[in-house]
Structures are given as structure tokens and as C-alpha cells.
Amino acid sequence: MTLPRLSLPSxxxxxxVAACVMLAVLLFWPIxxxxxxxxxxxxxxxxxxxxxxxxxxxRYYLTALGNTLIVGFAGMLGACLLGVPLAFCMSxxxxxxxxxxxxxxxxxxxxxxxxxxxxxIMLLGNNGAITNALEAIGIDxxxxxxxxxxxxxxxxxxxxxxxxxxxxxxxxINKSLEDAAENLGCTAWGRFxxxxxxxxxxxxxxxxxxxxxxxxxxxxxxxxxxxxxxTLSTIAYxxxxxxxxxxxxxxxxxxxxxxxxxxxxLLIQRRVLAKRRYASSMTHKQVKAPVSGGKSVLxxxxxxxxxxxxxxxxxVVIWTSFIATNGPVFSGGFxxxxxxxxxxxxxxxxxxxxxxxxxxxxxxxxVSSLLSFIVVRRESFISxxxxxxxxxxxxxxxxxxxxxxxxTFNSGWYNLVGTATMIVxxxxxxxxxxxxxxxxxxxxxxxxxxxxxxxxxxxxxxKTFLKVTVPLIMPGIIVGSxxxxxxxxxxxxxxxxxxxxxxxxxxxxxxxxxxxGEFGVAAAxxxxxxxxxxxxxFLVFRLSEDREANxx
Amino acid sequence: MADVHxxxxxxxxxxxxxxxxxxxxxxxxxxxxxxxxSGCGKTTLLRAIAxxxxxxxxxxxxNGTDIGRLPAHKRNVGMVFQDYAVFPHVSVRDNVSFGLKxxxxxxxxxxxxxxxxxxxxxxxxFAERMPHALSGGQQQxxxxxxxxxxxxxxxxxxxxxxxLDAKLRVDLRRELxxxxxxxxxxxxxxxxxxxxxLAMSDTVCVMYGGVIQQAAAPWxxxxxxxxxFVAAFVGSNNFLPIVDGTVAGVTVPLPAxxxxxxxxxxLRPENLAIVTGTVPDGMVGLPATVDQVAFTGREISVALHLxxxxxxxxxxxxxxxxxxxxxxxxxxLCFDPAKAQVFEADVTGRRLA
Ligand SMILES: Nc1ncnc2c1ncn2[C@@H]1O[C@H](COP(=O)(O)OP(=O)(O)OP(=O)(O)O)[C@@H](O)[C@H]1O
Ligand SMILES: [Mg+2]
Numbered sequence: 029m030t031l032p033r034l035s036l037p038s039x040x041x042x043x044x045v046a047a048c049v050m051l052a053v054l055l056f057w058p059i060x061x062x063x064x065x066x067x068x069x070x071x072x073x074x075x076x077x078x079x080x081x082x083x084x085x086x087r088y089y090l091t092a093l094g095n096t097l098i099v100g101f102a103g104m105l106g107a108c109l110l111g112v113p114l115a116f117c118m119s120x121x122x123x124x125x126x127x128x129x130x131x132x133x134x135x136x137x138x139x140x141x142x143x144x145x146x147x148x149i150m151l152l153g154n155n156g157a158i159t160n161a162l163e164a165i166g167i168d169x170x171x172x173x174x175x176x177x178x179x180x181x182x183x184x185x186x187x188x189x190x191x192x193x194x195x196x197x198x199x200x201i202n203k204s205l206e207d208a209a210e211n212l213g214c215t216a217w218g219r220f221x222x223x224x225x226x227x228x229x230x231x232x233x234x235x236x237x238x239x240x241x242x243x244x245x246x247x248x249x250x251x252x253x254x255x256x257x258x259t260l261s262t263i264a265y266x267x268x269x270x271x272x273x274x275x276x277x278x279x280x281x282x283x284x285x286x287x288x289x290x291x292x293x294l295l296i297q298r299r300v301l302a303k304r305r306y307a308s309s310m311t312h313k314q315v316k317a318p319v320s321g322g323k324s325v326l327x328x329x330x331x332x333x334x335x336x337x338x339x340x341x342x343x344v345v346i347w348t349s350f351i352a353t354n355g356p357v358f359s360g361g362f363x364x365x366x367x368x369x370x371x372x373x374x375x376x377x378x379x380x381x382x383x384x385x386x387x388x389x390x391x392x393x394x395v396s397s398l399l400s401f402i403v404v405r406r407e408s409f410i411s412x413x414x415x416x417x418x419x420x421x422x423x424x425x426x427x428x429x430x431x432x433x434x435x436t437f438n439s440g441w442y443n444l445v446g447t448a449t450m451i452v453x454x455x456x457x458x459x460x461x462x463x464x465x466x467x468x469x470x471x472x473x474x475x476x477x478x479x480x481x482x483x484x485x486x487x488x489x490x491k492t493f494l495k496v497t498v499p500l501i502m503p504g505i506i507v508g509s510x511x512x513x514x515x516x517x518x519x520x521x522x523x524x525x526x527x528x529x530x531x532x533x534x535x536x537x538x539x540x541x542x543x544x545g546e547f548g549v550a551a552a553x554x555x556x557x558x559x560x561x562x563x564x565x566f567l568v569f570r571l572s573e574d575r576e577a578n579x580x
Numbered sequence: 581m582a583d584v585h586x587x588x589x590x591x592x593x594x595x596x597x598x599x600x601x602x603x604x605x606x607x608x609x610x611x612x613x614x615x616x617x618s619g620c621g622k623t624t625l626l627r628a629i630a631x632x633x634x635x636x637x638x639x640x641x642x643n644g645t646d647i648g649r650l651p652a653h654k655r656n657v658g659m660v661f662q663d664y665a666v667f668p669h670v671s672v673r674d675n676v677s678f679g680l681k682x683x684x685x686x687x688x689x690x691x692x693x694x695x696x697x698x699x700x701x702x703x704x705x706f707a708e709r710m711p712h713a714l715s716g717g718q719q720q721x722x723x724x725x726x727x728x729x730x731x732x733x734x735x736x737x738x739x740x741x742x743x744l745d746a747k748l749r750v751d752l753r754r755e756l757x758x759x760x761x762x763x764x765x766x767x768x769x770x771x772x773x774x775x776x777x778l779a780m781s782d783t784v785c786v787m788y789g790g791v792i793q794q795a796a797a798p799w800x801x802x803x804x805x806x807x808x809f810v811a812a813f814v815g816s817n818n819f820l821p822i823v824d825g826t827v828a829g830v831t832v833p834l835p836a837x838x839x840x841x842x843x844x845x846x847l848r849p850e851n852l853a854i855v856t857g858t859v860p861d862g863m864v865g866l867p868a869t870v871d872q873v874a875f876t877g878r879e880i881s882v883a884l885h886l887x888x889x890x891x892x893x894x895x896x897x898x899x900x901x902x903x904x905x906x907x908x909x910x911x912x913l914c915f916d917p918a919k920a921q922v923f924e925a926d927v928t929g930r931r932l933a
Contacts, residue, residue: 475663477661477663478666480652480661481659481661481665481723482667482678484630484658485679486679486682491682496667499669
């Protein structure tokens with residue numbers, strides 16, 4: 029018997045094989061080597077569980093583990109407390125300037141958290157603007173450094189996730205359900221608690237889990253504003269730098285613990301969601317109630333306060349970047365000294381950032397369009413698995429990915445340590461899911477019959493993909509590329525581990541400047557980053573119909 | 581132009597058998613229609629011929645060579661899709677010339693052939709338009725022109741008219757058929773609209789449950805259905821159980837080999853007459869009670885039940901006397917035994933007479 033052959037044999041089979049090889053090399057090998065090394069003795073290389081024993085017994089590690097969980101949960105909680113009310117006000121009331129608020133939320137979302145951390149120091153730190161102003165009138169501010177600062181930054185950074193997801197879900201609730209509850213004698217509060225909240229719970233919890241995973245993975249914030257408070261990502265980094273030269277056994281063991289926490293969080297969320305899947309039929313759309321008088325003041329006050337709070341870091345860095353400096357000291361008045369300094373001291377950081385990000389994005393655009401075709405169009409075990417595998421980069425913190433790359437690609441012909449290639453590849457694999465997600469959502473709306481028509485007319489599968497599929501999914505490719513560009517150019521945690529003097533990027537330079545107290549330079553570079561990021565957001569808004577949905 | 585021969589084609593999706601032992605012979609230039617209820621495997625068979633999915637076993641022989649294992653883009657089989665599948669990002673002209681460019685036809689000839697085919701489907705004035713500025717019917721003509729212009733060996737169409745409104749469907753049906761005839765193109769056409777199938781085809785092939793029930797000319801299919809399924813699916817039919825040579829207690833002249841049990845008499849509604857007086861010579865009369873009489877313009881449709889409670893539909897010439905029959909009145913349901921058929925009682929039961 030002849031075996032049945034697939035309709036599109038060679039080309040897509042090759043691509044599928046290539047995709048598997050690529051993911052195996054760039055994703056699983058580094059993670060596996062981190063995994064293996066975590067069971068090795070640092071000196072002898074023998075198998076041992078000692079590393080894990082240390083983490084779960086020594087104060088130093090246990091404190092960091094505790095701190096990580098605390099900032100993760102508190103950051104998530106803070107983000108919920110800001111995001112859910114904002115979403116509720118925006119979806120149920122006629123708020124003026126809605127698009128301003130949602131734009132601010134998106135901008136807050138895409139700006140890197142370390143800029144937030146450092147902006148809050150500029151305001152509330154020992155020598156911060158607000159601290160000094162309050163001191164002048166005799167009020168002593170509590171310190172912003174430590175746990176408090178980290179949680180503040182995380183809450184303000186991640187609330188937009190929860191806001192955008194919850195608003196979407198709230199708008200999707202059939203109004204008849206709430207009307208029915210009212211008709212059955214439920215008070216407004218009871219209705220919210222018993223009907224609305226349970227229905228948006230899946231969305232809130234998804235947003236919350238994303239906030240949690242990103243909070244525990246974040247390196248810049250605790251490093252900048254944490255002072256004595258260490259988290260797993262900061263100790264992984266310091267362990268890695270102190271173990272430099274030898275095997276980074278403790279650093280990778282910490283990494284494994286971080287991956288485990290992220291996976292656990294995701295599993296719990298999946299478990300919770302599995303029990304709450306609601307079929308919904310939209311017959312009766314939500315209406316936004318007009319507000320007036322005191323209620324209007326309250327609603328507008330709450331929404332604008334939350335959205336503006338998220339934007340404060342951006343305002344602060346832009347403002348600070350235009351303050352005249354004399355060396356590291358702000359000399360009062362306005363001037364372009366900071367820009368002059370970055371132009372003379374850090375032109376390569378700016379150039380590197382753009383070059384690396386653009387290279388990574390070019391790779392992402394090509395690979396993600398091929399991958400999304402496999403995921404969407406090919407019905408096979410592998411394409412189903414790919415969909416799942418592409419979740420992995422979301423779960424692996426940047427510090428971990430970088431350590432994985434350094435421990436993997438470090439000898440022979442595949443020695444990439446210290447090269448720009450390594451930075452580009454790390455960013456590529458970390459941001460690939462953004463590209464795939466955006467392209468595949470567009471591809472799902474292209475009817476397969478259009479491609480079949482081309483095939484029936486004699487066009488080979490590869491040519492059909494180029495001439496028919498790619499033009500049709502171009503909007504998705506562009507939006508995906510912009511999204512990955514935003515995250516690529518703001519990448520700090522992994523780059524900080526693998527950079528050398530010739531591959532410094534803007535986020536690294538900002539981090540180093542903040543550590544050195546060079547706030548002017550940091551502000552000017554942050555402004556460049558913020559403006560390029562803002563530009564991309566603007567383009568995404570222009571090019572895409574469902575604007576905010578791209579960002580969550 | 582090509583003759584097509586499918587030899588024992590089988591296809592299953594996991595444990596679902598979608599096609600079992602399909603054997604069909606389609607002569608060159610034939611308009612061959614696959615007709616059947618939803619889920620019977622029409623699309624599956626068409627896509628196997630086009631090469632969009634692999635069949636499990638069997639041969640698809642076109643002009644003497646088995647194309648069943650060639651990749652889809654090498655089969656030179658034209659396809660017209662239910663959802664038009666017009667490339668939305670290029671103009672009508674570029675849509676139609678797509679396949680010619682693929683075949684590296686010289687530029688001048690492309691222009692000539694595209695113009696020619698656009699004339700044929702009456703789309704010449706729309707050549708430079710983008711597809712979103714066309715109506716559904718016009719888009720489907722683009723789909724047809726695009727498939728025909730490359731002169732495929734075989735044209736496949738999967739319910740190409742089902743997204744169009746009723747009037748346009750009839751117009752485009754004629755047009756499709758005349759284009760097909762003028763090019764003498766072997767065509768496999770899928771529909772679940774029996775009127776469409778009967779009106780257009782040289783051969784109608786009725787499918788059910790992945791099995792071919794009968795493939796024959798429309799007249800043959802309608803008047804000499806091979807089994808009970810075809811008799812029930814094409815046109816309408818009343819099936820009355822035969823018990824010991826009688827139907828509803830009345831003795832009916834039947835061929836000798838009809839068994840005492842397990843057979844049914846099939847009566848087309850249009851072959852029934854309703855009389856209130858005596859039964860005409862040569863006809864058999866079954867006593868019945870009138871339930872409802874409905875006038876639909878061209879004809880009158882009457883619902884009755886027989887003495888044993890079985891419901892029967894009849895279609896009669898418009899007749900005012902018939903229309904005024906009150907509900908519940910007694911009548912004789914008459915039929916010509918020569919026009920009655922006998923089937924085994926199974927869904928796909930054999931025809932016995
Ligand atoms: N991809 C698939 N996986 C599993 N089963 C399938 C698949 N495609 C079709 N089937 C099954 O195969 C059978 C035949 O399907 P097919 O699409 O050929 O029907 P059809 O005759 O074209 O029906 P319709 O008139 O509704 O288009 C159906 O029972 C269907 O459920
Ligand atoms: Mg079908």
C-alpha cells in the first residue's frame with residue numbers, strides 16, 4: 029500500500045522541520061542546559077541536589093524567594109486595584125476623552141519598568157523633587173526605596189494589562205444578564221458582586237497572572253529602587269557576575285526556581301479558568317450611562333488619576349532630560365546638556381539598540397509568518413504543539429534566558445559569548461511569540477480557499493505563500509513587528525547579562541547611569557526610548573482596527 | 581477535455597469513513613454533478629480530485645494517467661469555490677491572469693486570453709476593478725474565469741452558486757452551463773440543490789453516506805431511481821408499506837417477486853389524482869380523507885391520510901372543485917400502477933419494480 033501523502037508535501041514539511049530545529053536550539057537547549065547545570069556541583073561537576081538544598085535552606089536565598097513572591101503578589105494586587113475600577117468606569121460610564129485614557133494606559137504598559145523605577149526615585153527618592161519640596165515645609169516623606177517602591181512601580185506599570193482585559197470582558201457581557209439580576213431584586217452592588225464580577229473573573233485573572241509573571245521576572249525595578257531588598261532576579265544576576273569564569277551553578281538554580289514559579293502560576297490560572305468557561309451570546313449590548321454632578325467628578329477623577337499615575341514616569345524623564353546639568357549634577361534651569369552628553373558618550377548605545385532591535389524584528393517578521401502558517405493551516409500534532417511551545421518564552425525570565433544562552437553557546441564554532449548575534453538571538457526568541465500571535469490572528473481570518481485557489485492554478489506552496497498569503501497577512505506582520513520592536517528596544521534583563529563594552533544598549537546604559545548617579549544621561553536616553561516607543565504605539569494605533577487589543 | 585476514472589477511492593478522517601469505494605467513470609466533456617445531503621462526502625471527493633487532501637487508497641485516473649499522488653499544484657485541475665476565493669489584494673485582471681503567469685505564458689497572449697474569457701463571462705468592463713467593488717455574482721464569475729482561462733484538464737466546482745440569491749442563481753446556472761458547453765470542459769459539480777443538478781447536468785451522481793447510490797442522466801435518475809434513497813432524495817415520493825400484496829387494505833397489482841413483507845410502494849405526488857366519484861379505468865383507488873388543500877399558483881397540493889392513518893401528499897392540476905373540498909371529506913386517491921415503483925423498505929433499499 030502506498031502511504032497517503034499530504035497535499036502540500038515538501039515545502040511546508042521542510043519549514044516545519046526547520047522550525048522544530050530552531051526552537052530546539054534556541055529555546056530548549058539553553059533551558060535544558062540551565063536545568064542540567066542546576067544539578068551539578070560548581071567545582072567538581074558531579075551530580076548533586078546541593079544547589080536546591082541551599083536555595084531552600086539558606087537565609088539569603090529564602091529571603092530573596094520570599095521577597096519575590098511578596099512583590100509579585102503585591103504588585104499584582106495593586107495592579108488589580110487600579111485596573112478593575114478603571115475598567116469598570118470606562119465600560120459603564122460615558123467618560124470624556126476615553127481614547128486619551130486608553131492611550132495613556134497603553135503607553136504606560138509599553139514603557140520599560142526600570143524607567144518607572146528611576147522616575148519615582150527622581151520624585152520621591154532621597155533627593156527627589158517631591159521629597160525636597162515637602163522637606164522645605166517640614167514634612168518627612170517615608171523612604172521610597174525597598175519593597176514599597178518596587179510594589180508601587182509594579183502596580184503602576186502592570187495595571188493596564190488588567191484594565192484592557194477587564195474592559196474588553198465587561199463590554200462583552202450581555203446586558204440582559206445584569207438586567208435579569210436587577211429584575212430579580214438584586215441591588216447595584218449585589219449585581220456587581222454576584223453577576224458582573226464572576227463573569228469578568230477569567231479576564232481579570234488572566235491579566236493578574238501576566239502581571240505576576242512579569243513582576244517576578246523583572247530585574248531593573250528591584251535593582252534600581254530595591255536597595256537592600258533582593259529578589260530572585262537580582263540575586264541571579266549578582267550570583268552570575270560573581271560566579272563569572274566558573275560554572276554559574278547557583279545562578280542557574282535560581283533561574284530554575286523562577287521558571288518553576290511562573291509555570292506554577294500559569295497552571296493555577298489554567299485550573300481556575302477550566303472550571304469557569306461561560307458560553308455567551310451577545311444579543312443585548314452594554315450601554316454607557318451618562319454621568320453628571322458629583323458622580324461625574326468622581327468617575328473622571330478616578331479614571332484620569334489612574335491613567336496619569338501610569339504616565340508620571342514618562343513625564344518625569346522627559347522633563348528631567350531638559351534640565352541643565354554640570355557633570356552628574358543638575359544645575360537648575362533648562363538646557364540640552366544631557367542630550368549633548370549622550371550624543372558624545374553613548375552614540376553606540378543608541379545605534380546598537382536600534383540595530384539589534386531591527387535585526388531581531390526582521391527575523392521575527394519572517395519566522396513568525398512562516399510559523400503562524402504552520403500553526404493555523406497545518407493540522408497536525410506538531411502544529412498543535414508549536415502553539416503551546418510558543419508560550420514558553422513568556423514564562424522564562426530574561427535573566428534566565430540570557431544565562432541559558434551563555435552556558436550553551438560558549439565554546440567551539442558556536443561560541444557566541446560577547447557577540448551582538450547573541451543579543452539579537454535572545455531578543456528574537458523572547459519576542460517571537462508577539463509576532464506569531466499577531467500574524468496568526470490575521471491569518472485565521474483569511475479563508476484557506478484563497479490559497480487553494482492559487483494552488484489549483486498551478487502555484488507551488490512556497491510561491492502561494494509569498495504571492496497570496498503574505499500580502500494578505502501583511503497588516504498582522506507589521507503590527508507584530510512593531511510590537512516586538514517595542515519590547516526588543518526596551519530589553520534590559522537579558523542584555524545586561526550578555527553585553528560587552530561594544531554591545532551596550534540604551535536600557536543597559538540607562539541602568540548603568542542610574543547606578544552611577546548620572547541621572548541626566550539616564551533621562552535623556554530614557555526620553556529617546558520613550559519617544560521611539562511612543563512612535564511605534566502611534567503606528568500600531570493607526571494600522572490596526574482593534575487598537576488596544578494588540579497590547580495585551 | 582479529459583475523461584476521468586475514479587477507481588475504488590477511499591478516504592477516512594480518523595475513524596469516520598467519508599468515502600468508501602468510489603468508482604466513477606466520467607466521459608470527456610461531461611457535466612457531472614455530485615448530489616447528496618449534507619455530510620455525504622461530496623466536498624471530500626472533490627477535494628481529493630483537486631489534491632487538497634490525500635485519499636487513503638484508490639486511483640484518480642485522468643486521460644489514462646493516475647494523478648492521485650501528484651501535489652495539488654501540478655494537477656492542472658481548475659477549481660471554483662463556494663466562497664469565491666477571489667484574491668482580494670489584486671484586480672480582476674490580475675486574478676484571472678494569475679494561473680497564466682504561473683505557466684509562464686507570454687505577456688501578449690495573457691492579455692488576449694484574459695480579455696477573451698472576461699468577455700465570455702461578461703466581466704470585460706470590470707477588468708481593472710478590485711474584488712471588493714464587485715457583487716457576489718460578479719466575484720463568482722471572476723472565480724470561474726480564473727479557473728477556465730488556464731484551460732484545465734478538468735473543472736471542479738463546489739456549490740459555486742449557493743451563496744447567491746435565488747434569481748441570480750438561476751441566471752448564473754444557465755451561463756455556467758453554456759460556457760462549459762462551449763469549451764467542452766469536463767466538469768465535476770457539487771450541489772445539494774436537486775433542481776440545479778437536474779437542470780444542468782449530463783450525469784447526476786447521487787451520494788449518501790460516502791457511497792455512490794446511482795450515477796445516470798437526470799431523466800433516468802428521476803424516473804428510474806436505482807434505490808429507495810434516490811427515489812426519496814430526488815423529487816418527492818410517498819412510500820406506502822406493502823403487506824401481503826395490499827396497500828392500506830386495498831389489493832394492488834404487483835410483480836410476482838415482491839415479497840409479502842418488507843417492501844414499499846413509491847408514489848410520486850404528481851402521479852396521484854383525487855376523485856370523489858368512481859375510480860377511472862386502469863387506476864387503483866385508495867380510500868382517503870382530505871386533511872388540507874393548499875393552492876400554490878401553478879398547482880394544488882393536497883394532504884390526505886389513508887384508512888390506516890398514513891399520510892400522503894398529492895400534487896394536482898389547479899381545479900376549483902378540488903380546492904373547495906372541505907377538511908375531513910372522503911375521497912379516492914388514484915394512481916396508475918404502471919407508474920408506481922416498489923422498493924425494499926430499507927433507507928437504501930433496492931428497487932424491485
Ligand atoms: N477535516 C475533517 N475531519 C473529520 N471529519 C471530517 C472532516 N471534513 C469532513 N469530515 C466528515 O466527512 C463527512 C463528509 O464531509 P463533506 O464535507 O465531504 O460533506 P459534504 O457532502 O460536502 O457536505 P455539505 O453538503 O454539507 O458540504 C462528514 O461526515 C464530515 O463530518
Ligand atoms: Mg461540502
